[in-house]
Every structure is written in structure tokens, then in C-alpha cells.
Amino acid sequence: MSVSTDPSVGEPSTTATAPDRPSERTPRRRAAGPSRHRSGLINLASIALGIALWWGLAAAGLQLPTPPEVAAQAWTLAGTGQLADSVLASLGRVLSGFVLGTAAAIPVGFLMGWYAPVRSIIEPWIQFFRTIPPLAIIPLAIVLLGIGEAPKVFVIFLAAFLTCVISTFQGVVSVDRTLINAARVLGTKDPAIFARVIVPASTPFILVGMRVGLGSSWATLVAAELIAAPTGLGYLMQNAQLYYDLPTIFVGIISIGLLGLFMDRLLLLAERRLTGWEERR
Amino acid sequence: MTTTAPTTTTAKISVREVTKEFDLGKESFTALDRVSLDIADNEFVTVVGPSGCGKSTLMNILAGLEEPTDGEARVDDVVVTGPGPERGVIFQQYALFPWLTVRKNVEFGLRTAKVPKAERRERADHFIELVGLTQFADALPKMLSGGMRQRCAIARAYAVDPSILLMDEPFGALDALTRVNLQDQLQETWRQDQRTVMFITHDVDEAVYLANRVVVMAARPGRVYDVVDIDVPYPRTEEFRLSPEFADLRNRVWSSVYHQQGRTVADRDGA
Ligand SMILES: Nc1ncnc2c1ncn2[C@@H]1O[C@H](COP(=O)(O)OP(=O)(O)O)[C@@H](O)[C@H]1O
Ligand SMILES: [Mg+2]
Numbered sequence: 001m002s003v004s005t006d007p008s009v010g011e012p013s014t015t016a017t018a019p020d021r022p023s024e025r026t027p028r029r030r031a032a033g034p035s036r037h038r039s040g041l042i043n044l045a046s047i048a049l050g051i052a053l054w055w056g057l058a059a060a061g062l063q064l065p066t067p068p069e070v071a072a073q074a075w076t077l078a079g080t081g082q083l084a085d086s087v088l089a090s091l092g093r094v095l096s097g098f099v100l101g102t103a104a105a106i107p108v109g110f111l112m113g114w115y116a117p118v119r120s121i122i123e124p125w126i127q128f129f130r131t132i133p134p135l136a137i138i139p140l141a142i143v144l145l146g147i148g149e150a151p152k153v154f155v156i157f158l159a160a161f162l163t164c165v166i167s168t169f170q171g172v173v174s175v176d177r178t179l180i181n182a183a184r185v186l187g188t189k190d191p192a193i194f195a196r197v198i199v200p201a202s203t204p205f206i207l208v209g210m211r212v213g214l215g216s217s218w219a220t221l222v223a224a225e226l227i228a229a230p231t232g233l234g235y236l237m238q239n240a241q242l243y244y245d246l247p248t249i250f251v252g253i254i255s256i257g258l259l260g261l262f263m264d265r266l267l268l269l270a271e272r273r274l275t276g277w278e279e280r281r
Numbered sequence: 282m283t284t285t286a287p288t289t290t291t292a293k294i295s296v297r298e299v300t301k302e303f304d305l306g307k308e309s310f311t312a313l314d315r316v317s318l319d320i321a322d323n324e325f326v327t328v329v330g331p332s333g334c335g336k337s338t339l340m341n342i343l344a345g346l347e348e349p350t351d352g353e354a355r356v357d358d359v360v361v362t363g364p365g366p367e368r369g370v371i372f373q374q375y376a377l378f379p380w381l382t383v384r385k386n387v388e389f390g391l392r393t394a395k396v397p398k399a400e401r402r403e404r405a406d407h408f409i410e411l412v413g414l415t416q417f418a419d420a421l422p423k424m425l426s427g428g429m430r431q432r433c434a435i436a437r438a439y440a441v442d443p444s445i446l447l448m449d450e451p452f453g454a455l456d457a458l459t460r461v462n463l464q465d466q467l468q469e470t471w472r473q474d475q476r477t478v479m480f481i482t483h484d485v486d487e488a489v490y491l492a493n494r495v496v497v498m499a500a501r502p503g504r505v506y507d508v509v510d511i512d513v514p515y516p517r518t519e520e521f522r523l524s525p526e527f528a529d530l531r532n533r534v535w536s537s538v539y540h541q542q543g544r545t546v547a548d549r550d551g552a
Contacts, residue, residue, distance in 0.1 A: 181346050182376035186390030186441060187366040196389075200380045277380040279423045 065247040070254070073247035082236065087255060089231035093149065094214075094221045097156025101217070102210055104157075105164035109206075112165070113172025114194065126165060134159040134220045138227055152224050159220045160213040167209025171202025204278055207271040214267060218260045292319040293477045294343065294445065298352035301338050301503075312338045314502035315352065323475040327488035328496045329538055335503025336481045340449050343479065344370045356445065366390065369443030373450040375430040377422040383409060383433050384418045390441035408436040411470070428459035435467075446471075448480045452487065460484075464491060465518075472515055485538060489530045490522060497537040507537040 051067055058064040065073070077083040112119040134155045141151035175198055183193045225234020233252050240248035301313040313335045320326050328336050341347040342354050345364040354361045356368065364370075377386050387405040396404070409418050412432035422430055431451055438446065452460040468491060471478055482488050488495045492511050499506035511530055513521060521527050 176376075178372050178374055178376040179378060181344075182370070182372065182378070183389070183393075184346065185344055185364045185368065185370040186393055186437070187364065188390075188393045192393065196392075197378070200378070203380075277421050277423060279379065 063246070065250055070247050070250040074251045074254075077248065077251055083251065083255070086231065086233045086236045086252075087259065090221060090225065090233045091259070093152050093232065094156055094217050097153045097221070098160045098214055098217045100153070101157040101160025102164045102213060105161045105209075105213075106168050106206060109165045109168025110172055110194075110198070112169045113202075114198070119169070126162060129158070130162050130166070134216070135223050135227075138224055142228060147228060152221065152229065155224055156217045156221050159216045163213035163216055164206070164209040167205045167212070168202065171205025171209075172198055174205070175201040204271070204275040207267065207274060211264060211267045211271065214263055215260065218256075218263065222256055291321065292355075293322040293324070293357065294318075294320040294479065295355040295358070296339070296343070296352070297355070299339070299342060299349045299354060300351040301335065301342065301347070302350045311502040313342075313349070314504045316503070316505055318496060318505060320477060320479060322477055325471060325478045325480065325491060325493045326496060327480045327482055327492040327494075328498060329482055329485060329488045329534065330498030330506070331500050331538065331541070332483060333503075334498040334500035336498060337449055338503065340370075340447050340479065340481055344368055344447050366394065366441045367443050368445045368447055369438035369441065371431070371434055371438055371446065371448040371451045373453050375422075375427075375434045377430055377433055377437075379422050382419050382421055383414055383425070386422070386433055387437045387440050389437060394441065404440055405436075408439045411439065412436045412466070427455050428463060431455065431463065439470075444476060446476050446478045446480075448478065450481050450483065453483065460487070467491070468515065468517065485531055485535050486522075489527060489534055490517060495534050497534060499541045506541055509534050509537070
């Protein structure tokens, strides 16, 4: 179970069909060879082509700012500090909501997986709230929590919590029974089995849940800022829309994409480190 | 049943009229039907039978992972109510903790027993060496072949020094050559430290080669069908494997496993 498939990750070096003796060599890793370089080059070429296409369309008279215009606008916004302020405001909200959401989701997910009654109590609520797009909670949150930071952080919290709680729960219930039995026959009792088997065995699920949760938090946040916020990337774009300021809107869109990508890569890196023991096929 | 020795307290493992029924909603399924079996201290007993005859169920009951519906299992004359470190278990699917290195896997039970760190490591390294994995002590299970994984699982079981080994088709997923190697290693360690072993297999050759006694089970309902004594001295080697004596015993067990008529030993003896 893993969403990442990196061709450079070492695969099990031996198979069960090979005689035991000859297979006892130090496992080798498949080299990150030229094919990896080539696909990187193709990635870059594709990006360049996309920008060229955009430029071509803008030059052809479509109502689009050209790449240099957008770059110049980014430079200006960075110079006035507006870009940094917006980015920090958005990141602050998304991170506080996300951290609170996952911090609540992990224990709740474990409890649901471990104790059937807890699961029966919580599951209908989670299933219900999961069908509501977090944005649809915004009007309620604003009425109840005011127009400050609270409603936005709350919505992010909800988005992160719902994805993460489900994947944590799934991680716990899909722990291989024989691993639990293996620990039991070695004399291990329930609390220790929880800490030493259930928690590590469900880490891959939790991390996938966190990645999906972060993605949906980020998407939800920017949308929330478009509706009601005095700061942030969403606000920057909303404001630019009033003045028909297309370059600023482009700067906003590109920043949102790059930051989202960056955060996702960061979690992917953590995932690789923490779940390197998994057998990837 | 004829397999039931007179009730004494000398048996290391004693299974008395054990019945196990699984609840399948409306009906129930009888996986074990009044199974009785005694295993003496230091004895090596293999259990063979068609798949679904309740071999794993019997082992899980002895391991304390499942409760019998009726009857009881005793170890050292104490009724089994749960798992215990005096009964080491080896599963067919190795059941190594994939996030732990070979050494940490072997140390797992010692940590549970709160053995101090230095001693823990020393003992783990000893058993890792015994199974020939020293070079791989710091490797994760995913880097190991099937045979190496099973050897790691065996070292993990040995580390807590159980007086009984319960093995459920431990070599079933391995290729023939690896299997023979591991059989010889197991026989060797067993001859040295004289544990009591219950070894489940569906491989008749393996059953005959290793055992003091082969227990043949039958399915639907799961029961003891036949018991074959293998009165051949240890160490057993390739010589035994190729001998006419081995062929005879093997044929005897084979026909018992594959030509079951839905009768028990008692029925047949009475006929
Ligand atoms: N938890 C369970 N619930 C229902 N049926 C089971 C369960 N465990 C085993 N069985 C049934 O009991 C029978 C014996 O199973 P098992 O002991 O695994 O057989 P063996 O190991 O000899 O192949 C099988 O028919 C199996 O389907
Ligand atoms: Mg079985």
C-alpha cells in the first residue's frame, strides 16, 4: 500500500524460488540510471513547452498576460512585501488547521480501530460530514465563529481531520493479524502490542492520509479566502479580480500550485523515510 | 480413541477431547471433533493431513491464540488459557515485523520480557549466528529471501528459550533445497537442546523424515485419523531419506493421508 513508486527504491533482492545458498549475497540496489535523467529532461521540456504555448496564446491576442508580465508582477509584489504577507497568512492558516486536524485524527482513528464501540459512536458522524464539502461549512462557521481566523482554521481542521481519521482507522483495522499473534505468542500484552505493532504497522496509512489531508486543506483554504478573508493568497486574487489585474491573479495561481507541490513533496519525503521498510511491488 | 494414552501427568502436551466449532451465522462448522493427543517431553511430533482438517486450529489452541469449544489442552499439566513464552510459535508466513531489522525482530520477545539491553543484544546475536544470519543482523526483512526470513523467525522464537516449539507449515512456502537445509538445521538444534516440537506440514516426506511420531488427521470433521511411529534413530541424514525403510514409512503415511475413507482409527480397528 503506497502511492509512491520510485524506480530507484531497492526491491527485494532475492526470490523464494531461488535456492537459499546462492541468494545470500549482499542485496544490491538498482542504480538510478540514465532513464531517470531522461525522464527529468522530458519533464523540463514539457514545462518549457507549456510556457511557450501560453506565451504564444497571449501573443496571438488572447486576453492573457505574457510570462514576462507575470514575472514582473511577481517581482513587484515581492518587493512591496505583499506576496510574502499573503503566502505567510495562507500558510499560517493551513498549517494550524492541518496540525490540529491530524493531531486530533490520529488518536481518534486509533480508538475507532481498536475499540468497536468507539467506532460505532463516531463512524456515522464521520460518514455524514465527509459528504459535505468543507467549504459548505463556511457560512455556518462565520456565523458561529465570527469573521476572524477561527472559521478558516476550523474549516481546514475539518478537512484535514476527516481524511486523516479515516485512513488512520483503515490502517489500524488492516494490520496483519499474524503480526499481532506473533507479538502475543512472544508474551506481549495489549498495551505493548498497540505501541509496538499497531502504531508502526499503520504508519504508512496515516502518512498517506496526511498527504491527502494536506492537499484538501490547501484547496479548501484558498477557496475559503476567496469568500471571506482580509489577507492571504485567495484574498490577493479576489482583490485583483476587482481591478481586472490578470498578472496578479496569475501570480496567485502559480504560488498556490508551487506551495501545494512543495508541501506535498515534503510529506512524501517524510513518508519515504518512515515507511522505507515496506515492500513495494 | 487409540491415540489417547492412559491419563498420566508425564505428557508435556496433552490434548483432551478438544472440539472446536466455528460460528458461521446460522450453522456452525466443526473444525476439530474430540481430538485427543499426547506429546511427551522432548518428542518431535509431526502432524499431516489434507488442507482444512484443522491442523492450524489445533496449533492455535495449543498456542493459546484460540479457545476450544469443548475439552482442554494442557501444557506441563496446566490448562492453556492464553499464549505464553514457554511455547514458541513459528508461522508459515514468517510474521516478521517488517519495520524492524533482523536483530530487533529477534530481540522482540526479550524486550517484552524486560531483559536488559546488553544481555538482550548478546542473546539475539547468539541466535542470529545459530541460524546463520549474522551478516544480515541489521537488514530489514524485505531484503531477505524466504528461507532467510523463516530462519529469522526461528531465531526470534528460540531467543525467549521456549521448551516447546509449535510450527505451522514453517517450510511450506520454500523451495525444495532450502526446505531440506532447514529441516536438517532444525533436527540438529532439536537433538542438541531437546525441545518438544509439534510440527505441522502437508509434506509427507518432511513428516516422516523429522518425526518420532507422525499424526495423520482427517477432515470434515477434523480428527486424528492415524498415528505412525517412526522408530529410526537420529541423526537422520540423506541415507535415511533414500532408504527402503523411509519409502515404506512414507507409503504408509501417504496412503493414510490420501486414501482416507471418512473413518477414524477407532472405526477401522473395530472393523
Ligand atoms: N476463524 C474461522 N472461522 C470459520 N472457519 C474457520 C476459521 N478458522 C478456520 N476455519 C475452518 O476450519 C477448518 C480448519 O482450518 P485450519 O485449522 O486452518 O485447517 P488446516 O490448517 O488443516 O488447513 C477449515 O475448513 C477452515 O475453513
Ligand atoms: Mg493451516
